[in-house]
Amino acid sequence: MSSTSTIPLAMMLFTILYCPTGCFQSGGTNIEMDEIKAYVEVQPVQRGELIRSLDLTGTVKAIRQVDLVTNMAGKVKSIPVKVGQQVGRGELLVQLDTDMAQLQAQQAAAAVRLAELSLATAQREFQRASSLHEKGSMPDQAFEQAQAGVEMAQQQLAQGQAALGLVREQIRGSRLVAPFDGVVTYIAAEENEYFNPMTISPMAGFGGLVGLVDDSAIKIDLQVADSDITSIRQGMSARIFVDALADREPRGGLLGSVDYVGIAADSMSRTFPVRVVADNPDHAVLVGTHARVDLVLESRAATLYLPESAIRGERGERYVMVLDGERAYKVEVTTGMRGGKGIEITEGLTEGQMVITRGNFGLPDGALVEVSS
Numbered sequence: 343m344s345s346t347s348t349i350p351l352a353m354m355l356f357t358i359l360y361c362p363t364g365c366f367q368s369g370g371t372n373i374e375m376d377e378i379k380a381y382v383e384v385q386p387v388q389r390g391e392l393i394r395s396l397d398l399t400g401t402v403k404a405i406r407q408v409d410l411v412t413n414m415a416g417k418v419k420s421i422p423v424k425v426g427q428q429v430g431r432g433e434l435l436v437q438l439d440t441d442m443a444q445l446q447a448q449q450a451a452a453a454v455r456l457a458e459l460s461l462a463t464a465q466r467e468f469q470r471a472s473s474l475h476e477k478g479s480m481p482d483q484a485f486e487q488a489q490a491g492v493e494m495a496q497q498q499l500a501q502g503q504a505a506l507g508l509v510r511e512q513i514r515g516s517r518l519v520a521p522f523d524g525v526v527t528y529i530a531a532e533e534n535e536y537f538n539p540m541t542i543s544p545m546a547g548f549g550g551l552v553g554l555v556d557d558s559a560i561k562i563d564l565q566v567a568d569s570d571i572t573s574i575r576q577g578m579s580a581r582i583f584v585d586a587l588a589d590r591e592p593r594g595g596l597l598g599s600v601d602y603v604g605i606a607a608d609s610m611s612r613t614f615p616v617r618v619v620a621d622n623p624d625h626a627v628l629v630g631t632h633a634r635v636d637l638v639l640e641s642r643a644a645t646l647y648l649p650e651s652a653i654r655g656e657r658g659e660r661y662v663m664v665l666d667g668e669r670a671y672k673v674e675v676t677t678g679m680r681g682g683k684g685i686e687i688t689e690g691l692t693e694g695q696m697v698i699t700r701g702n703f704g705l706p707d708g709a710l711v712e713v714s715s
Contacts, residue, residue: 377710378710379668379710379711379712380670380701380705380709380710380711380712381701381711381712381713381714382663382665382670382698382700382701382702382705382711382712382713382714383698383699383700383701383713383714384665384696384697384698384699384713385648385649385652385696385697385699386693386694386695386696386697387646387647387648387687387691387692387693387694387695387697388646388647388648388683388693389644389645389646389647389693390644390645390647390683391641391642391643391644391645392641392642392645392647392679392681392682392683392684392686393636393638393640393641393642393681393682393683394638394639394640394641394679394680394681394682395581395636395637395638395639395681395682396566396570396573396574396636396637396639397634397635397636398564398565398566398616398634398635398636398637399564399632399633399634399635400562400563400564400618400632400633400635401562401563401630401631401632401633402560402561402562402584402627402628402629402630402631402632402633403560403561403562403563403629403630404524404555404556404557404559404560404561404629405556405557405558405559405560405561405619406522406524406555406556407527407553407554407555407556407629408521408550408553408554408555409548409549409550409552409553410435410518410521410550410551410552410553410554411518411539411542411550411551412436412438412515412516412517412518412537412539412551413511413512413514413515413516413539414438414443414512414513414515414516414539415536415537415538415539415540416438416439416440416442416443416516416536416537417438417439417534417535417536417537418436418437418438418439418531418532418533418534418535418536418537419437419438419439419440419533420436420437420533421435421436421437421529421531421532421533422434422435422437423435423526423529423552424526424529425526425527425528425529426525426526426527427525427526428523428524428525429520429523429524429525429526429554430520430523431520431521431522431523432519432520433519433520434517434518434519435518435519435520435526435552435554436517436518436529436531436551436552437516437517437518438516438517438518438537439516440513440516443509443512443513443516444513446509447506447509447510447513450502450505450506450508450509451506453502453505453506454499454502454503454506456502457495457498457499457501457502457503458499460495460498460499461492461495461496461498461499463495464488464491464492464494464495465492465495467488467491467492468488468489468491468492470488471484471485471488471489472485472488518551518552520554521554522554522556523556523558524554524555524556524557525554525555525556525557525625526552526553526554527553527554527555528548528552528553529551529552529553530542530548530550530551530552531551537551539551555629557622557625557627557628557629558621558622558623558625559619559620559621559622560582560598560619560620560622560627560629561601561617561618561619562582562598562617562618562619562633562635563615563616563617564615564616564617564618564635565608565611565613565614565615565616566613566614566615566616567612567613567614568607568612568613568614571603571604571614571616573639574600574603574616574637574639575600575603576600576601576602576603577599577600578599578600578637578638578639579597579598579599579637579638579641580597580598580599580600580618580620580635580636580637580638581595581596581597581598581635581636581638582595582596582597582598582618582620582627582633582634582635582636583595583596583633583634583635583636584596584627584628584631584632584633584634585631585632585634595636596620596622596627597620598618598619598620598621598635599618599619599620600616600617600618600637601617601618601619602615602616602617603616604616616637618635618637640679640681641681642678642679642681642686645678645686645687645688646686646687646688646691646692646693647681647683647684647685647686647687648662648684648685648687648691648697648699649683649684649685649699650680650684650685651699651700651702652684652697652698652699652702653675653677653685654702654703659674660674660675660676660677661673661674661675662675662690662691662697662698662702663697663698663702663705663709664691664695664696664697664698665696665697665698665711665713668710668711668712669708669709669710669711670698670702670705670707670708670709670711671707671708672707673690673691674690675687675689675690675691676688676689676690698711700714701714
């Protein structure tokens with residue numbers, strides 16, 4: 343057999359590998375080979391809400407939280423509330439004993455009355471001295487002494503009134519009342535104990551005599567990178583997810599909003615402070631729990647979208663491989679925003695079209711495919 347009538351083995355392998363349609367000639371005869379199918383996964387073009395968000399974490403805080411103290415030191419007379427109790431604005435929380443203060447108030451009131459009498463006497467004496475001084479019947483020195491007597495009596499009255507006001511303020515301060523509706527979180531004393539607001543130590547775990555929180559709304563302080571802060575605006579929507587209450591959360595998380603956006607970065611972390619607030623009317627979200635916050639930077643309602651794996655790019659164009667029977671065809675698309683579910687499709691596709699999401703890399707236009715089960 344001559345070399346001209348024999349196809350070398352290397353040439354045959356080359357022809358098989360690089361002839362996808364399976365045709366080659368040997369001795370003038372055409373040999374057909376089956377076209378190879380590519381196995382792919384597909385997904386329909388979907389229509390729905392698409393959200394671009396920033397995922398952050400923080401700790402839940404009550405919208406208002408205060409450490410309350412009395413204005414005076416004294417023995418605790420009564421504590422009509424308990425830790426965990428819901429109280430209303432103006433409700434009495436702690437009452438200190440005021441027996442000594444009441445006696446001091448009586449003493450100060452008596453001193454004021456005495457000063458008033460002294461002032462009245464000094465004023466009468468000054469009027470008499472003025473009349474005599476005008477007639478030349480009283481020397482200047484005696485007139486000046488009468489005038490000084492009035493000024494001294496006025497100062498004594500002012501001093502007495504200040505002392506009476508101070509002790510009355512202390513008596514009012516012996517009543518610790520709730521400044522707003524809330525829940526009692528701690529009580530740092532017991533009845534008949536002596537309490538002094540000057541000896542409060544945060545190291546002991548208490549910042550006052552009574553702690554009160556209003557958790558009818560919550561706030562979460564976040565730290566946002568400088569690359570993202572320009573996308574955040576006051577009033578922007580936020581979705582709050584609390585892991586401890588995953589089974590009780592409303593679908594899509596608790597809806598809140600951005601309340602504050604910082605304008606200066608932290609000097610150490612280089613992040614910006616952002617505060618998110620949300621209503622918590624049923625008190626389901628507990629203060630101190632860990633929360634995940636999705637800041638909704640952009641959203642589209644009822645838009646077409648596909649998973650990002652379906653989108654291919656080549657020389658500046660973006661396209662997808664659409665399934666039509668057993669063939670995959672290239673379709674150019676125009677994309678919009680990128681969201682959590684995928685990428686928005688603004689032009690090129692219609693809802694329900696089957697698009698290849700896996701196995702589309704390097705797939706030629708019109709390729710024979712088989713969908714993986």
